[in-house]
Amino acid sequence: MKKVAVFGLALTGTAVARALVARGITVVLSDDRINDDHRSLARELSSPIREVDTAEAINSFLEGVDTLLPAPGVPPHHPVIRAAEDLSIEIRTEIDVAYEWEQARVGGPRPILGVTGTDGKTTTTMIVAHLLRSTGLAVGEVGNTDLPFMGEIDAPHDIFVVECSSFRLQYTTVFRCESSVWLNIAPDHLDWHPNITHYTNAKARLWAHARSTDIAVMPAGNETITPYALQSGARAITFGISDADYCVRDGWLVSPHGALIEVSKLWRSMPHDITNSLAAAAMVLEAGLVDVASVGESLATFTSAHHRIEFIAERNGTSWYNDSKATSPHAALTAIRAFDRLVLIAGGRNKGLDLGQMATEPHRMAGVVAIGDDAALIAQAFNGVCPVVTASSMSEAVDAANNLASPGTHVVLSPGCTSYDWYRNYNERGEDFTRLVHELLTDKESAS
Numbered sequence: 001m002k003k004v005a006v007f008g009l010a011l012t013g014t015a016v017a018r019a020l021v022a023r024g025i026t027v028v029l030s031d032d033r034i035n036d037d038h039r040s041l042a043r044e045l046s047s048p049i050r051e052v053d054t055a056e057a058i059n060s061f062l063e064g065v066d067t068l069l070p071a072p073g074v075p076p077h078h079p080v081i082r083a084a085e086d087l088s089i090e091i092r093t094e095i096d097v098a099y100e101w102e103q104a105r106v107g108g109p110r111p112i113l114g115v116t117g118t119d120g121k122t123t124t125t126m127i128v129a130h131l132l133r134s135t136g137l138a139v140g141e142v143g144n145t146d147l148p149f150m151g152e153i154d155a156p157h158d159i160f161v162v163e164c165s166s167f168r169l170q171y172t173t174v175f176r177c178e179s180s181v182w183l184n185i186a187p188d189h190l191d192w193h194p195n196i197t198h199y200t201n202a203k204a205r206l207w208a209h210a211r212s213t214d215i216a217v218m219p220a221g222n223e224t225i226t227p228y229a230l231q232s233g234a235r236a237i238t239f240g241i242s243d244a245d246y247c248v249r250d251g252w253l254v255s256p257h258g259a260l261i262e263v264s265k266l267w268r269s270m271p272h273d274i275t276n277s278l279a280a281a282a283m284v285l286e287a288g289l290v291d292v293a294s295v296g297e298s299l300a301t302f303t304s305a306h307h308r309i310e311f312i313a314e315r316n317g318t319s320w321y322n323d324s325k326a327t328s329p330h331a332a333l334t335a336i337r338a339f340d341r342l343v344l345i346a347g348g349r350n351k352g353l354d355l356g357q358m359a360t361e362p363h364r365m366a367g368v369v370a371i372g373d374d375a376a377l378i379a380q381a382f383n384g385v386c387p388v389v390t391a392s393s394m395s396e397a398v399d400a401a402n403n404l405a406s407p408g409t410h411v412v413l414s415p416g417c418t419s420y421d422w423y424r425n426y427n428e429r430g431e432d433f434t435r436l437v438h439e440l441l442t443d444k445e446s447a448s
Helices: 011-022 036-045 055-062 079-086 094-103 121-133 166-170 196-207 225-231 271-286 292-301 329-336 355-359 375-381 394-404 426-447
Strands: 003-007 026-030 067-070 112-116 139-143 159-163 179-182 215-219 235-239 247-249 252-255 258-262 310-315 318-322 342-347 365-371 388-390 410-413
Touching: 003 011, 003 055, 011 026, 011 036, 011 067, 011 094, 026 036, 055 079, 067 079, 094 139, 094 166, 112 121, 112 196, 112 271, 121 139, 121 159, 121 271, 121 292, 166 196, 179 196, 179 225, 179 271, 196 225, 215 225, 215 271, 225 235, 235 271, 247 271, 252 271, 252 292, 258 292, 271 292, 310 426, 318 426, 329 342, 329 355, 342 355, 342 375, 342 394, 355 375, 365 375, 365 394, 375 388, 388 394, 394 410, 394 426, 410 426
Parallel strands: 003 026, 003 067, 112 159, 112 179, 139 159, 179 215, 215 235, 318 410, 342 365, 342 410, 365 388
Antiparallel strands: 247 252, 252 258, 310 318
């Protein structure tokens, strides 16, 4: 790479631009909406910044460029991407470039592990990192996290665990992992990918350059993922609740190398917690990075991230949970299946996905509170399944859920949609929900 166009200047784009300039690579910058922070970055890096509001401006931005590094949120149908394709400019992703740099590292490359899937990527990435840190390794949790891989490539890590979104995998040309997992697959991000096949093919690039010495961890019996794992040439290992290399047997998480931990002693034991833990254990054990005893001890002490079926409070027999990270129907359905009886708060801005799959567990549903721009679609999905109330604010939603709940019923914010109608991100949505729940329960406790 001699001259690189970096398009999209949020967290990833900023880290990418700095990493490129630090290596003496010429960079030109742009964003759909250039602001003062972007101009400040351009001054810091002594790099030009260009508008892309017309076809002529896009061509000027790409003039003389040999590589385009778009931010993960830039979809394939964006005019800048299409112009780069028309000009035969190579399009790459930051994890791809970071991998290439790591292979040329003085002293040799460090191990790279990868995690992809529709849901559970972040939690599984965190579990893998936790298992590795238990051995004393310095771990870089990078990729679809707060730390882009390119931005951490010069940090003194011993090993990397890369959270691989479909966005980051889409434009990979050399990226590979010694051990990796594809957790699951369901329709998602169809506002970015043109169709489910495109989305699936992007995920499959996790194993596009696998070697026979690599480990490909896959969910047992998954008809979509299994062929990709078997065709990759890597050694395929399965995980699942039952009938898998890593599974649950007689109340224990077990592996081909021995028992790991009793389910009752696991950090949390909802069904997806169990499978995520099994997948993470398979990645590190099959790669020979951690021993069985260490895995068991570490799986007892792991702490999950916020906004992922996070317990908030319990009052009068009703527990409240924040699962704001669930931005797809598949993710919300995972949360729904974790409870015997719940009031669901769902909605936001849909990503062109079928919300009906959220209503496929009617025996669990005590009620639904529909929120956000696509509240009507949520109400339609649950019509005839259970009582549905529509709320015009999160405060109204919390009050409505409280009215629908009864002792023994859980209230769960698991939207199944993005937050970009009422909030800037899912973190802000979850924090607002948590605050309002605490206020509600505090007021009721004071009144009683």
